[in-house]
Amino acid sequence: MKRIAILNGPNLDRLGKREPEIYGRATLADLEAALRKEFAGEAELEFFQSNHEGALIDKIAALAEAKFDGLVINGAAFTHTSVALRDALAGSGLRAVEVHISNIYKREEFRHHSLTAPVCVAVISGLGLEGYHAAVRFLTKA
Ligand code: DQA
Numbered sequence: 001m002k003r004i005a006i007l008n009g010p011n012l013d014r015l016g017k018r019e020p021e022i023y024g025r026a027t028l029a030d031l032e033a034a035l036r037k038e039f040a041g042e043a044e045l046e047f048f049q050s051n052h053e054g055a056l057i058d059k060i061a062a063l064a065e066a067k068f069d070g071l072v073i074n075g076a077a078f079t080h081t082s083v084a085l086r087d088a089l090a091g092s093g094l095r096a097v098e099v100h101i102s103n104i105y106k107r108e109e110f111r112h113h114s115l116t117a118p119v120c121v122a123v124i125s126g127l128g129l130e131g132y133h134a135a136v137r138f139l140t141k142a
Contacts, residue, residue: 002139002140003070004046004139005070005071006047006048006071007072008028008049008076009073009077010051012028016028032047034133038133039136046063053084056078056085056088057084060085064092071139072096072136072139073099073116075098079115079117080114080115083115085116086119095139096119097122097123097138098116098117099123099135101127103125104126106126
């Protein structure tokens with residue numbers, strides 16, 4: 001069975017409460033339950049959320065050491081700012097899919113650039129929480 005990790009960055013712990021007009025009303029726990037339900041028996045899923053850049057980097061290194069099969073990452077605001085997160089992904093050798101709940105290209109200009117996208121296999125932006133499902137589906141098959 002493929003082992004796939006789902007990493008969420010800063011403020012995504014407040015999903016469901018935070019700007020629901022942009023990110024919706026479902027919580028991170030709802031997302032985890034929905035993914036576990038869809039991929040039961042198909043993929044082993046591990047979930048991790050942190051508001052701290054270093055914690056996300058440490059987690060990526062641990063997943064690399066554990067030789068995970070894939071990684072779904074919503075780096076949230078760190079997507080646009082973190083060279084360290086990009087370096088962690090690049091150095092991990094993990095197949096990563098970047099997910100954004102909102103369409104970052106429809107929003108403020110500072111969100112249009114992703115430092116992490118070039119070291120990911122693909123980017124999904126604007127499909128809401130369905131983006132995570134699509135990413136896990138892809139990584140499960142790939
Ligand atoms: C986000 C988009 C980012 O620009 C923002 O900082 C987030 C969430 C998204 O999922 O749409 O926190 O990654």
